[in-house]
Every structure is written in C-alpha cells, then in structure tokens.
Amino acid sequence: xxxxxxxxxxxxxxxxxxxxxxxxxxxxxxxxxxxxxxxxxxxxxxxxxxxxxxxxxxxxxxxxxxxxxxxxxxxxxxxxxxxxxxxxxxxxxxxxxxxxxxxxxxxxxxxxxxxxxxxxxxxxxxxxxxxxxxxxxx
Amino acid sequence: xxxxxxxxxxxxxxxxxxxxxxxxxxxxxxxxxxxxxxxxxxxxxxxxxxxxxxxxxxxxxxxxxxxxxxxxxxxxxxxxxxxxxxxxxxxxxxxxxxxxxxxxxxxxxxxxxxxxxxxxxxxxxxxxxxxxxxxxxx
Amino acid sequence: xxxxxxxxxxxxxxxxxxxxxxxxxxxxxxxxxxxxxxxxxxxxxxxxxxxxxxxxxxxxxxxxxxxxxxxxxxxxxxxxxxxxxxxxxxxxxxxxxxxxxxxxxxxxxxxxxxxxxxxxxxxxxxxxxxxxxxxxxx
Amino acid sequence: xxxxxxxxxxxxxxxxxxxxxxxxxxxxxxxxxxxxxxxxxxxxxxxxxxxxxxxxxxxxxxxxxxxxxxxxxxxxxxxxxxxxxxxxxxxxxxxxxxxxxxxxxxxxxxxxxxxxxxxxxxxxxxxxxxxxxxxxxx
Numbered sequence: 091x092x093x094x095x096x097x098x099x100x101x102x103x104x105x106x107x108x109x110x111x112x113x114x115x116x117x118x119x120x121x122x123x124x125x126x127x128x129x130x131x132x133x134x135x136x137x138x139x140x141x142x143x144x145x146x147x148x149x150x151x152x153x154x155x156x157x158x159x160x161x162x163x164x165x166x167x168x169x170x171x172x173x174x175x176x177x178x179x180x181x182x183x184x185x186x187x188x189x190x191x192x193x194x195x196x197x198x199x200x201x202x203x204x205x206x207x208x209x210x211x212x213x214x215x216x217x218x219x220x221x222x223x224x225x226x227x228x
Numbered sequence: 229x230x231x232x233x234x235x236x237x238x239x240x241x242x243x244x245x246x247x248x249x250x251x252x253x254x255x256x257x258x259x260x261x262x263x264x265x266x267x268x269x270x271x272x273x274x275x276x277x278x279x280x281x282x283x284x285x286x287x288x289x290x291x292x293x294x295x296x297x298x299x300x301x302x303x304x305x306x307x308x309x310x311x312x313x314x315x316x317x318x319x320x321x322x323x324x325x326x327x328x329x330x331x332x333x334x335x336x337x338x339x340x341x342x343x344x345x346x347x348x349x350x351x352x353x354x355x356x357x358x359x360x361x362x363x364x365x366x
Numbered sequence: 367x368x369x370x371x372x373x374x375x376x377x378x379x380x381x382x383x384x385x386x387x388x389x390x391x392x393x394x395x396x397x398x399x400x401x402x403x404x405x406x407x408x409x410x411x412x413x414x415x416x417x418x419x420x421x422x423x424x425x426x427x428x429x430x431x432x433x434x435x436x437x438x439x440x441x442x443x444x445x446x447x448x449x450x451x452x453x454x455x456x457x458x459x460x461x462x463x464x465x466x467x468x469x470x471x472x473x474x475x476x477x478x479x480x481x482x483x484x485x486x487x488x489x490x491x492x493x494x495x496x497x498x499x500x501x502x503x504x
Numbered sequence: 505x506x507x508x509x510x511x512x513x514x515x516x517x518x519x520x521x522x523x524x525x526x527x528x529x530x531x532x533x534x535x536x537x538x539x540x541x542x543x544x545x546x547x548x549x550x551x552x553x554x555x556x557x558x559x560x561x562x563x564x565x566x567x568x569x570x571x572x573x574x575x576x577x578x579x580x581x582x583x584x585x586x587x588x589x590x591x592x593x594x595x596x597x598x599x600x601x602x603x604x605x606x607x608x609x610x611x612x613x614x615x616x617x618x619x620x621x622x623x624x625x626x627x628x629x630x631x632x633x634x635x636x637x638x639x640x641x642x
Contacts, residue, residue, distance in 0.1 A: 101400055101410065102249040102393055104242065106298040106552055107619060111240040112561045113530035117378055120527060124377055134377065135437030138520055147526045150566040157560065157622060160244040161411030205521060208571060239538055239548065240531055245420045245481060251396060254389035255516055262515055272515065273575030282383045288428040295422065295484060299549030343383060346433060378525040380518065382574040387516040436520040 091227040093168045095125045096187065099158050109157035110164075115194055116150070119182050122166040123198075126180075130220040137217065142205045148177070149199040156186055156193040163187040170225045176210045177201040178221060229365040231306045233263045234325065237296050247295035248302075253332055254288070257320050260304040261336075264318075268358040275355065280343045286315070287337040294324055294331040301325040308363045314348045315339040316359060367503040369444045371401045372463065375434050385433035386440075391470055392426070395458050398442040399474075402456075406496040413493065418481045424453070425475040432462055432469040439463040446501045452486045453477040454497060505641040507582040509539045510601065513572050523571035524578075529608055530564070533596050536580040537612075540594075544634040551631065556619045562591070563613040570600055570607040577601040584639045590624045591615040592635060 097118055105111035127134040137143050158164060165185040172179040177199055184194040202213045213221070235256055243249035265272040275281050296302060303323040310317040315337055322332040340351045351359070373394055381387035403410040413419050434440060441461040448455040453475055460470040478489045489497070511532055519525035541548040551557050572578060579599040586593040591613055598608040616627045627635070 098400075100393075100397055101244050101414070102251060102396060104244040106239050106242040106246070107558045107560065108244075109560070109622075111534075112564075113240060113527050113534060116527035116530055117376075120378060120525075121376055124374075133437065138377070139437055144521045146521065146523070146568065146571065148568050150526075150564065150568075152564040154560065154562050154564075161409065161415055208523075236538075238531075238535055239552070240534060244414055245422065247422070247484075249396075250423045250426075251389050251392035254392055255514075258387075258389060258516060259514055262512075271575065276382055276515070277575055284383065284385070284430065284433065285388045286430050288388075288426065288430075290426040292422065292424050292426075299547065299553055346385075377520050378527060380520040382515045382518040382522070384520070384522075389516060 091224055093126045093129045094165065095122050096163050096165045097121060099160055099162045099164065101160060104160050109159055112154060115154070115184065118164050118166065118184070119196055119198065122168050122182065123180065126168050130224055132220060138205070144203040144205045145200040146203060147198050148201050150196065152194060152196040154194050156191050158186050158193055170221060171197070173218065173221050173225060175212055229362055231264045231267045232303065233260050234301050234303045235259060237298055237300045237302065239298060242298050247297055250292060253292070253322065256302050256304065256322070257334055257336065260306050260320065261318065264306050268362055270358060276343070282341040282343045283338040284341060285336050286339050288334065290332060290334040292332050294329050296324050296331055308359060309335070311356065311359050311363060313350055367500055369402045369405045370441065371398050372439050372441045373397060375436055375438045375440065377436060380436050385435055388430060391430070391460065394440050394442065394460065395472055395474065398444050398458065399456065402444050406500055408496060414481070420479040420481045421476040422479060423474050424477050426472065428470060428472040430470050432467050434462050434469055446497060449494065449497050449501060451488055505638055507540045507543045508579065509536050510577050510579045511535060513574055513576045513578065515574060518574050523573055526568060529568070529598065532578050532580065532598070533610055533612065536582050536596065537594065540582050544638055546634060552619070558617040558619045559614040560617060561612050562615050564610065566608060566610040568608050570605050572600050572607055584635060585611070587632065587635050587639060589626055
C-alpha cells in the first residue's frame, strides 16, 4: 500500500537559490512519516510519548531530481519496503505539484529504540502488526 | 556590561524575499542567549540539563529595521536589563555586518521554571549571583 | 472577521525543554499568515511572486502563555486589526489543542514593499480592497 | 586535504527524542560546505551571489551512527572526493565532541548550475582550479 500526503511549500523553506533548501526535504519526509502513522491506526506521539519508543533514521539515500519553488506543493508517497526485526525501511517519492513531476526519491531506514537507553529493540508485536497490515493492504 | 557575538547568515536562513526569514532572527537571538552563558562562567546546558531549569520566553517585543542578506553577518549585542525574582529581561540589538547598520531590536523576558513541572521558580542564588555580576560589570 | 487554521506540532519543532521552540511560534504565525491569503481570494505567492510585493514584519509583540508539546495542535486565529496606507497590523491568538487553551498572542505589523528595491510602497488598490473586504466581513 | 569545522548543538536543534533532529544534520553539513569555501580562498556568497552559480545537492547518502545531544558539539570533516566536469562529490564525517565519537557519515554530490536557468553548467575554470588546489593539498 502507498500512503500519500501533501504539503505546501512555505515562504521560509526557500533558500538563497530561490528553491526549497534541501535539508527541508528531510523535514518534509519526516512530516510524511509522522502523518503516515494515522494510516497505521495510531499517532507517532503514541509511539514516541506513550510507548517511549524512538525510530531514529540510521541510513538515508536520496536523489534530488527537480527543485520546488514557492507556490508549489510537495506530494509525498510513502511505501513500506521492508519490516525487519528491529528496523523498517521506507521509500519516499516526492512529486512537485501542480504537474506531478517527480522531484525527489529517498530510502530511509529507521531503527526501533528504547527512548531512555537509546538502544535498539525488537519492534513490539502491536506495532509490527500495524506495519504488516499496512504493507499487506492492496 | 554588554555581551557580543556574531553569526554568519546561512544559505538556508534566506526566504522567498531573498532576506533572512524573520522567525530566524529569534533563533539568532536565542543562539546569542546561549552563547551569553559563557560570559556568566557557565553553559546554558549547565542550567538546562544539569540543573534542570528552564528559561522560556514569556514576552517578546521586536522591531525589524533592516533586512539581512546572504553574505552578511549578524552582530548581536545582549544587555541584561532587569533581574527579577523569577524572571530576567534582556535587550538585544542586532547589527548587519559589514557596515554596522542596526537591523533589529528586541526585548525578551524569560521566566525561570522547573523543567519537570514547568512551574515558575525563584532564580537560584548561584545563578542570580552570576547574572548580577554580569549586570554590574563595567 | 477571524481567519482560523490549525497546524499539528511536528517532531522536529520540539526543543531541549520538550516544548515547541519559541522561534517556531513565529514560523507558525507566518504559515497562518500565508494560509490567510486564501481567505482574501488569492495566494501569498500571487502577492510575492506574481505581483513582486513583499510584506516584511517590522514590529512584533508577543506573549507566550502556555507551552505546546508533541501531540498537540496549534489553532491560530488571525484578525486584521488595522489597514494603513503602507502597512497592516494583524492579531494572532494561538490555542493549544486539544483543550482550546490560549497559548500565545501576537500583534505583528508588516509593511508593503517593492521586492526589488525593498522600499515601502502604498498598498495597491486591488490588495487593499481584498483586505478591507476581509476586515468588514461579519 | 581535509577541511574541519565545528558547530555547537543549539537548543532549538533538539527534537522530541532529546537528540539533534536528523534533518538538522544536513543543515550542519551545509554550513560546513559554506565554511569550506573559505579554505578555497573565496566565499560561498562569491559563488552564489556574485557569480550566479548554484550548487544544488543531487545525491545524498548518509549513515547515522550516534545521536548528538544538547551540550555536544559537531566536528565536521569535509573531503573533496571527486571533481567532475559539472559536479563535485564531498565526503563528510561528523564527530560528536567531546569524545570524538563518529556520529554520521555522508557522501553528497552537488551539480553546478546557472542560477537563472537552473540548468547544469561546466564548472568554470576559476572555481575548478580552486577545487583542484584544495584536493591536491597534502
């Protein structure tokens, strides 16, 4: 299954070159990641605050294809590529709207950790099931 | 006494209008506030992490006089205007460098809190003395 | 008339104290300002990119009443307090959701400028009418 | 040759997990990239503003090894891995200070463009020589 969401480019996200500052793309991907939890039947705050689990990024591969400008919107498609014992890997594709032009692609691996110790943990069953359900949905 | 520090304008701090995005001015003031603790013979991490005290801003008055562009630097002068029982008020003046043109002025009141309860507290004596020493220095 | 919009607190907007970093409040106010243009029958990109007009903030007064945490949402109410010849003054009230607790108040004056020269200009009639229509609407 | 610089972790760079928000690592890498131009005998503003050349990132590979917390500093080592006709690839290693613990590694390819057309260009000789001189220096 693919989760989709859309964010307007903000006035303050533009850099000296007149396009979205590239570190902001990772913020946009992270916002999509947060929104995605709604599609899992939960919130990211449930994971992080209630269950005290972290999901820091450990590996990030990205290609930037087209710039985004003020007035554009970023449509982000998130796919769950892999569910490991302790980590998940998501694929993100960002489209520049209007026009639906592919603007960026990323593959981001995040590891489940105990927020207190910052040590990796096995993804708890409750969350694994949510993730699997999303992955399996047509 | 006046504490001074300087920050280069960063590529990613520019907005669609080609100047430093105004919310970034408050980030720059906050960086100056953090640096200022060095002049108190401590670090802001000592206050926040070791002593578990917060200093959230409760009142902010600002005037923006001139824009900053990429290639400029922001020279910030911080003066401690007032030390209350639970709060302090600092005055910030930002100069655009080169040229030393006054670019912004701010008056920011921050209240001492217990970081766990987020309730205001009397500024501990150790910190009050540091603040007073700074204020009294010629 | 009052314009309202709502923004979720983002994971990356939290600071070392566990609450929304105060300069981010100004980013949230600016996002509300951008969204508000929809209620004027235009976009902020129309003003800035198409019409080459800027609206930099020149005066900002703010009171911070309550912190926002991860999982909260910021509901922002924007009122147009005054339309001057070259400037407008907006009032912002931010409520912490859920609970509708007043979290911050701001009064921000922005001046119309020519984006090329950065000199102030009289607000063009087309925009003045949009602003007046919003102000007069019940 | 390796270029080194160091940045304190800022109060506002921390996220809900109590560590530097990972998109900020890319901002820190970009600040190192900007600082690096000093070692080339120029400024990034010379390139971007005076010469109207852009250097957007087109490919980014990153591994995050250790978190940074408030009170830490980020020491960044930048190496110029490759100078192509139109692009350069830099390697970044971030060390957490104190302790000199490797915290992140990145490999970032940036392409020279004409800022007006956003089309890729051959790196001008003047800049190519600066880059080569840096790469060849012991």
